[in-house]
Amino acid sequence: MNDRLSFYRKRNSPVHALNPFTKLILVSALIFYGLTAKGFWTATLMVAFVLLPLALASKLLKEYVGVALKVILPTAGFMFVMQSVFIPGGTTEIFRLGFISVELETVQRSYLIASRIFLFISAFVLLLLTTHPSELMSDLTRRGLPPQFAYVIISTLQIIPQMQAKAQTIIAAQRSRGLDTESSFFKRAGLLVPLVGPLVFGSLVEVEERAIAIEARGFTSTRTKTFLHDIPDTPADKFIRWTLTLFIIISLAARLWLS
Amino acid sequence: MPNLPLVVENLSFRYRDRQETAIRNISFEAKPGDVLLIAGASGCGKTTLIRCINGLIPRSYKGEMTGSVRVFGEDTSTWKLAQISQKIGTVLQDPERQILGTKVLNEVAFGLENLGLPREEILERVDEALRLLKIFHLRERETFTLSGGEKQKVALAGVLAMRPSILLLDEPLASLDPASALDALDTARFLADQGMTILMVEHRVEDVLRIQPERVMFMSGGEIRYLGSLSGLSKVVNYREVKLRAEEIVERAKQDPPPAEIRILPGAAGKGESEALVKFEDVAFGYESDVEVLHGINLEIRRGDVIAVLGPNGAGKTTFVKHAIGLLKPKKGRVLVNGRDTREASVAQIASTLGYVFQSPSHMLFAPTVREELSFGPKNLHHSKEQIEQEVKEALRIVNLSDKEQDPPLALSFGQQKRVSIAAILAMQSRILVMDEPTAGQDYQNYMNFMDSILQLPSFEAILFITHDVDLAVIYANRVLIVNDGRLIADGKPQDVLRDFDQLKANRLVPTSLLALNLERFPATGRFMRAEALAHI
Numbered sequence: 025m026n027d028r029l030s031f032y033r034k035r036n037s038p039v040h041a042l043n044p045f046t047k048l049i050l051v052s053a054l055i056f057y058g059l060t061a062k063g064f065w066t067a068t069l070m071v072a073f074v075l076l077p078l079a080l081a082s083k084l085l086k087e088y089v090g091v092a093l094k095v096i097l098p099t100a101g102f103m104f105v106m107q108s109v110f111i112p113g114g115t116t117e118i119f120r121l122g123f124i125s126v127e128l129e130t131v132q133r134s135y136l137i138a139s140r141i142f143l144f145i146s147a148f149v150l151l152l153l154t155t156h157p158s159e160l161m162s163d164l165t166r167r168g169l170p171p172q173f174a175y176v177i178i179s180t181l182q183i184i185p186q187m188q189a190k191a192q193t194i195i196a197a198q199r200s201r202g203l204d205t206e207s208s209f210f211k212r213a214g215l216l217v218p219l220v221g222p223l224v225f226g227s228l229v230e231v232e233e234r235a236i237a238i239e240a241r242g243f244t245s246t247r248t249k250t251f252l253h254d255i256p257d258t259p260a261d262k263f264i265r266w267t268l269t270l271f272i273i274i275s276l277a278a279r280l281w282l283s
Numbered sequence: 284m285p286n287l288p289l290v291v292e293n294l295s296f297r298y299r300d301r302q303e304t305a306i307r308n309i310s311f312e313a314k315p316g317d318v319l320l321i322a323g324a325s326g327c328g329k330t331t332l333i334r335c336i337n338g339l340i341p342r343s344y345k346g347e348m349t350g351s352v353r354v355f356g357e358d359t360s361t362w363k364l365a366q367i368s369q370k371i372g373t374v375l376q377d378p379e380r381q382i383l384g385t386k387v388l389n390e391v392a393f394g395l396e397n398l399g400l401p402r403e404e405i406l407e408r409v410d411e412a413l414r415l416l417k418i419f420h421l422r423e424r425e426t427f428t429l430s431g432g433e434k435q436k437v438a439l440a441g442v443l444a445m446r447p448s449i450l451l452l453d454e455p456l457a458s459l460d461p462a463s464a465l466d467a468l469d470t471a472r473f474l475a476d477q478g479m480t481i482l483m484v485e486h487r488v489e490d491v492l493r494i495q496p497e498r499v500m501f502m503s504g505g506e507i508r509y510l511g512s513l514s515g516l517s518k519v520v521n522y523r524e525v526k527l528r529a530e531e532i533v534e535r536a537k538q539d540p541p542p543a544e545i546r547i548l549p550g551a552a553g554k555g556e557s558e559a560l561v562k563f564e565d566v567a568f569g570y571e572s573d574v575e576v577l578h579g580i581n582l583e584i585r586r587g588d589v590i591a592v593l594g595p596n597g598a599g600k601t602t603f604v605k606h607a608i609g610l611l612k613p614k615k616g617r618v619l620v621n622g623r624d625t626r627e628a629s630v631a632q633i634a635s636t637l638g639y640v641f642q643s644p645s646h647m648l649f650a651p652t653v654r655e656e657l658s659f660g661p662k663n664l665h666h667s668k669e670q671i672e673q674e675v676k677e678a679l680r681i682v683n684l685s686d687k688e689q690d691p692p693l694a695l696s697f698g699q700q701k702r703v704s705i706a707a708i709l710a711m712q713s714r715i716l717v718m719d720e721p722t723a724g725q726d727y728q729n730y731m732n733f734m735d736s737i738l739q740l741p742s743f744e745a746i747l748f749i750t751h752d753v754d755l756a757v758i759y760a761n762r763v764l765i766v767n768d769g770r771l772i773a774d775g776k777p778q779d780v781l782r783d784f785d786q787l788k789a790n791r792l793v794p795t796s797l798l799a800l801n802l803e804r805f806p807a808t809g810r811f812m813r814a815e816a817l818a819h820i
Contacts, residue, residue, distance in 0.1 A: 156385070157385060158384065158386065158389055190646075193641075193646050194646050196605075196610045196630075196646075197647045199610065199629075199630035199631060200608055200630060200638075200639040200641070200708075201634060201647070201659060201707065201708070202631045202634040202635065202660050202663030202664045202711065203631060203659075203663055204629065204631040217649060218649050218650075218659065221648075221649025221650070222645060222647065222649045225645075225648075225649070225693050226645045229645070230380060234383065236339055237375065237380060237381045238393075239343070239364050239365075240337065240338075240339065240364060240373060241368055241383075241393055241442075242364075242368050242394050242397035242398055242445075243397050244363075244364070244365055245365040245398060245399070247399035248399050249396050249399055250396050250398075250399050250400055250401065250402055250405060251402075252388070252392045252396060252402060252405060252406070
């Protein structure tokens with residue numbers, strides 16, 4: 025089996041040992057600060073000095089860098105280039121290519137957006153790498169999140185790797201029917217239907233059947249649910265959460281007061 | 284009358300978007316400790332009946348329902364699903380779709396957590412269910428790493444942990460190897476002996492007969508055609524519709540004219556054995572660099588071969604055959620198709636000589652109509668328009684779906700979808716045909732018919748199929764491979780490979796009545812044949 029159904033990688037690390045909710049708060053704090061801070065380099069510095077050390081502490085540096093380079097960097101990079109080139113509005117022209125002019129201000133703004141997106145996605149990736157989806161679900165439900173919501177969140181988190189695994193099988197099945205996926209890009213674009221069709225239809229059927237299956241096992245029962253596992257929530261966890269919350273409030277207050 | 288676990292009275296149902304009723308006037312009752320086998324062809328209404336009993340009809344599937352379902356004397360029409368689920372447990376045909384937890388322990392505990400039982404009781408019940416099914420060692424495993432057979436057992440454990448009084452099993456044996464199927468049946472018998480009521484929908488009637496079900500229901504066209512003891516079944520049903528024990532078929536077939544002789548692979552005849560069509564040279568493979576799942580496979584597929592690949596769940600059979608079409612490339616050694624290394628050809632190129640039918644039809648089907656679905660492959664191979672027209676018609680005839688040409692494939696039943704996926708490959712007119720479990724989830728009459736037709740097609744020079752059905756190997760194969768643990772354990776004529784019962788047992792295969800009868804008559808017949816043919820020798 026080479027395909028996994030979640031990003032989670034088991035390690036014995038202090039980050040893994042944290043309560044899932046603490047990690048969620050941590051990610052939210054990072055994202056909140058990265059998105060609202062005015063500094064041009066803030067998001068970049070946070071990736072370098074918060075996320076990378078956290079990944080190292082989780083013993084998942086290789087996996088984290090792998091996802092960052094293969095998935096997040098291309099996404100953010102693509103947005104950076106498109107925005108720099110096609111969004112007008114700057115005054116200091118750096119260079120001009122035919123009718124396209126690239127201005128310093130646009131490049132700067134694009135970098136800011138791209139670096140924030142990078143921070144945003146990679147913070148979540150780190151959460152998923154270090155937290156087992158079912159633990160996150162149980163912990164959130166225990167804290168009062170309706171199980172239906174928790175189920176939706178978890179399904180969304182799991183759907184990407186699931187879709188990936190399924191897409192591979194579908195591509196294999198259609199190649200066996202002579203579909204030439206190894207040909208040029210334009211030819212491939214036209215052949216999307218046989219690949220996307222089974223993926224979408226299959227997922228729709230699956231979602232429906234799953235909904236039925238969970239209902240048949242009493243998911244909507246109105247009784248108070250039991251939780252099989254205790255998910256550790258240490259004083260350290262509480263301390264971290266309060267510190268982060270306080271940090272967010274103070275930084276927000278400081279900004280309002282300074283402006 | 285005391286309150287029986289289940290009483291169904293005059294039950295009829297029509298799905299909202301269909302014209303005709305799916306089931307009509309179904310009445311029966313089941314006592315504690317009963318195993319009731321429900322048999323019948325695809326689309327006879329078995330699954331609809333199951334859904335009516337477990338409450339999914341009319342709660343999740345809408346339509347017009349009349350009659351009643353009473354559980355311990357109470358009409359369930361006003362019950363909530365959660366309430367029904369405590370009395371009636373259901374295991375679906377495809378366990379993949381029933382498993383929700385990421386870990387086995389969580390999966391089995393899911394229903395109990397929802398019921399709000401104390402934690403100690405949950406753990407106790409989970410362990411009890413796992414031990415009962417002999418899968419306690421899987422307790423801490425991640426569910427996605429399990430094989431199909433293991434998943435089925437885990438899904439059953441999740442249902443058993445809720446201690447239902449009635450258990451509904453929808454084709455529980457479809458994806459199991461013969462030994463696992465026997466285990467599952469023994470478990471069902473055991474549970475019934477403890478007082479549970481078990482309704483089992485299954486095509487593999489002969490297998491279920493081993494555990495002596497108290498009663499058998501045979502459905503056709505949405506109605507009950509037979510309901511009664513086991514012994515009466517063989518007198519009522521046609522032996523071509525339901526797979527009976529070989530001796531019974533022989534007895535009944537004596538009165539009928541002998542079946543037409545089947546000329547296997549007429550396209551290969553007279554061309555001699557010549558060169559190998561597909562050649563495996565010391566092939567080794569692993570999905571991850573450090574774990575090898577196939578070891579040193581050497582094999583030649585020659586013209587005229589009809590090969591059955593047998594072996595337990597998770598033995599590497601699919602991994603092995605995927606090498607033949609180049610979907611997987613060997614880590615060591617090489618695979619040659621028509622003398623060409625699969626590393627140097629694209630899958631699309633190989634597809635013109637070798638057609639591959641995947642196990643799950645949902646991975647293949649996408650087109651708005653069956654007709655378009657079938658022309659997809661030939662179009663990719665640049666066949667002419669007239670040729671495609673012909674190929675599609677012929678393929679539909681073989682799988683008995685000519686009347687469904689304009690239907691959307693995804694709206695068909697599972698068995699029909701499976702046949703569409705086979706037809707989609709047949710239409711490509713390749714020289715070699717490879718099928719991964721072609722008969723799983725199919726009813727007997729249908730799969731016997733299309734196997735007969737496929738084997739007589741003039742276009743094929745060799746056929747290879749993976750199966751858990753030993754009788755399929757007995758009837759159709761002229762060569763049998765046993766694969767286990769990524770190795771080729773045996774390769775030879777059916778009468779040589781299948782004679783060794785110890786070897787069969789070691790590879791989780793179970794001798795059938797047809798195999799035993801064929802071995803007994805072999806000195807006279809000189810080859811294996813179907814029971815109908817044995818009747819006239």
